Amino acid sequence: MTQTSEAPTVLLRFTVAERWAHRSIAILTVILLVTAALLYIPDLGGLIGNRQIVRVIHEIAGFALPIPIIVALFSRAFREDTGRLNRFHPSDWQWLRNRHRRDGHIPVGKFNAGQKLNGAFSLGWIIIMFLSGAMMFFSSYFTDDLRTGATFVHDWLGLAVVVVVVGHIYMAYNDATARRGMRTGEVPVTWAQREHAAWAAEELPPVPSASSDGGDAGQ
Amino acid sequence: MVEPQAPPRGTPVGRRVVITMVALGAVGVAAGKWLSQGVSDVVASTIPSLANVLPAAGGFRIYTVTNGYPEIAAADYRLKVTGMVDKELSLSLADLAKLPQTQMTKDFQCVTGWRVEDVPWSGVLLKDVLAVAGVEDGAEALRFTSFDGVYDESLTMDQAMNDIVLVATSMFGEPIQVQHGAPVRLYVVQMYGYKSIKWMDGISVDRKVTPGYWEQRGYDVDAYIGNSNGRSDDPNV
Numbered sequence: 001m002t003q004t005s006e007a008p009t010v011l012l013r014f015t016v017a018e019r020w021a022h023r024s025i026a027i028l029t030v031i032l033l034v035t036a037a038l039l040y041i042p043d044l045g046g047l048i049g050n051r052q053i054v055r056v057i058h059e060i061a062g063f064a065l066p067i068p069i070i071v072a073l074f075s076r077a078f079r080e081d082t083g084r085l086n087r088f089h090p091s092d093w094q095w096l097r098n099r100h101r102r103d104g105h106i107p108v109g110k111f112n113a114g115q116k117l118n119g120a121f122s123l124g125w126i127i128i129m130f131l132s133g134a135m136m137f138f139s140s141y142f143t144d145d146l147r148t149g150a151t152f153v154h155d156w157l158g159l160a161v162v163v164v165v166v167g168h169i170y171m172a173y174n175d176a177t178a179r180r181g182m183r184t185g186e187v188p189v190t191w192a193q194r195e196h197a198a199w200a201a202e203e204l205p206p207v208p209s210a211s212s213d214g215g216d217a218g219q
Numbered sequence: 220m221v222e223p224q225a226p227p228r229g230t231p232v233g234r235r236v237v238i239t240m241v242a243l244g245a246v247g248v249a250a251g252k253w254l255s256q257g258v259s260d261v262v263a264s265t266i267p268s269l270a271n272v273l274p275a276a277g278g279f280r281i282y283t284v285t286n287g288y289p290e291i292a293a294a295d296y297r298l299k300v301t302g303m304v305d306k307e308l309s310l311s312l313a314d315l316a317k318l319p320q321t322q323m324t325k326d327f328q329c330v331t332g333w334r335v336e337d338v339p340w341s342g343v344l345l346k347d348v349l350a351v352a353g354v355e356d357g358a359e360a361l362r363f364t365s366f367d368g369v370y371d372e373s374l375t376m377d378q379a380m381n382d383i384v385l386v387a388t389s390m391f392g393e394p395i396q397v398q399h400g401a402p403v404r405l406y407v408v409q410m411y412g413y414k415s416i417k418w419m420d421g422i423s424v425d426r427k428v429t430p431g432y433w434e435q436r437g438y439d440v441d442a443y444i445g446n447s448n449g450r451s452d453d454p455n456v
Binding site for chain 1: 228229230231232233234236237239240241244247248249250251252254255258272273274275278279280281282283284285286287331332333398449450451452
């Protein structure tokens with residue numbers, strides 16, 4: 001049996017639906033963080049004022065934030081990737097603990113453990129910020145104590161979100177190929193084999209062995 | 220460390236992270252009133268300056284209703300007292316400094332729920348300013364205006380003629396900062412913060428109350444802390 005198909009040079013990492021979901025959430029998150037800073041930090045609020053308008057923009061973006069996720073759930077690829085992000089394997093714990101996690105000696109699947117944690121944190125903060133923000137928006141339905149509690153959670157979790165989002169952008173800033181994957185959907189096989197070896201192995205056709213006519217007869 | 224036997228699909232750590240976060244968020248909302256006070260106290264005792272940057276650390280949240288903060292040179296500032304008075308006034312900062320000075324350390328409570336405790340204020344009691352102008356018989360109300368050109372506020376004469384309504388020129392022992400209403404703001408101890416108009420440059424003595432900026436937008440005209448706007452905060456007097 002002869003191997004006829006050529007080995008691919010790129011792999012599909014993210015479908016159109018996933019890229020649009022990511023982009024929509026990213027844009028809304030930036031709008032939310034910028035308007036939050038204007039509403040929240042006295043020195044910034046004074047720069048442009050217009051508190052009522054800034055507030056309405058923040059509220060609209062906040063209520064819109066879950067929409068890309070809900071729409072993307074209609075995509076099979078998105079659902080499959082949320083499954084991959086959700087599940088930890090022993091190698092993920094190993095990867096998190098290992099100082100040399102980036103050298104490739106632990107084969108990483110489509111997402112590394114850091115990306116999995118970022119995914120979980122992102123869903124968590126979106127749910128909490130949405131609900132606590134809604135409590136502040138519909139404040140007349142809640143007691144004073146609960147309103148204060150919602151404000152407390154919204155404030156401090158918001159600060160944590162800033163830290164994690166800045167970290168996420170920093171990691172992407174340092175890896176142009178990863179950014180290309182999210183922009184065009186495709187990544188070079190060589191990058192995948194280096195950064196996500198286990199995923200590349202899943203996606204690529206089995207390497208034909210010179211001494212065998214079977215795909216995976218093995219030793 | 221021994222890992223538990225992982226099922227072939229792996230363990231749903233992501234789901235556990237999300238559920239734990241949401242549970243902590245719910246606890247934070249339920250206990251936030253106490254937690255936020257505790258956090259503010261810790262921040263205040265460790266890094267006091269942080270409260271100036273982060274309202275969550277116990278600082279003021281700054282609201283303006285116009286573009287940016289209005290500013291005026293101290294030398295150009297005048298507080299005009301007009302309306303039903305014996306003598307209309309136009310007071311410079313130096314004129315205010317010559318009037319009897321009053322100091323107090325009191326909380327600032329916002330109708331949206333936040334409260335900054337133990338703020339040192341000083342300035343001239345409103346009744347002392349009005350005594351200079353002389354209030355005519357039949358005057359029942361006061362209208363305050365801001366040189367931001369938009370904001371205004373009101374009090375009845377009964378609410379104003381006491382020892383707890385201050386024409387403030389200083390907060391925290393220094394001249395009022397621009398975001399707090401420099402150079403002169405009102406400080407109405409017994410009422411929610413929206414009564415304490417910032418960047419104040421006009422006091423009009425009137426026959427009856429004209430509802431102010433937020434009062435035309437649904438807030439109570441008589442804004443007593445803990446006894447208005449459907450709130451139950453601790454009073455500040």
